Amino acid sequence: MALFSSQPTTNASRRLQAIVPPHFFRHKPEVEAWSRDHWYICFKPIREDLLNCESPPVDFHEIISLITPRAFPNLSGMNDGDPGTQPQRVLMLMKRMGTYKLEGVPENSSF
Structure with a gap:
């Protein structure tokens, strides 16, 4: 099951299409907060699990x-x-930086 979808893009049409929150599924017990149905909706495919306070198998x-x-x-x-x-x-x-280093593009990740 995909957590998000992406469309093929060219270099000219790439744009940021993600929100990265300051919390984590594995380290925050209130995972049901990610299942909101107003304002913006995150992770629709796993919403039912989040409503049941179940953390997804990824972070x-x-x-x-x-x-x-x-x-x-x-x-x-x-x-x-x-x-x-x-x-x-x-x-x-x-850990994320390690992935970028492995791909040979550490300059593409910053924090």
Whole structure:
């Protein structure tokens, strides 16, 4: 099951089509917050599981790594959000950087 869909793009038409939150599925017990039905809707394919407080089998660094080697700037502040997730955020960003290094384009990832 795909968590998001993408359309083929050319270099001229690439654009950022993702929101990266400061929280993680695995480290935040209130996963049902991702199942909202107003404002913006995240992760529609797994909404029912989120409503049942079930965490998906993936986390954000794994989802973000799917766009490698395309550029991905993380614009969230390092001290924003739940203080309990800050150590996990740094680990997530480092794991994501490893994917970009493996692809030979570490300059395409920043935080």
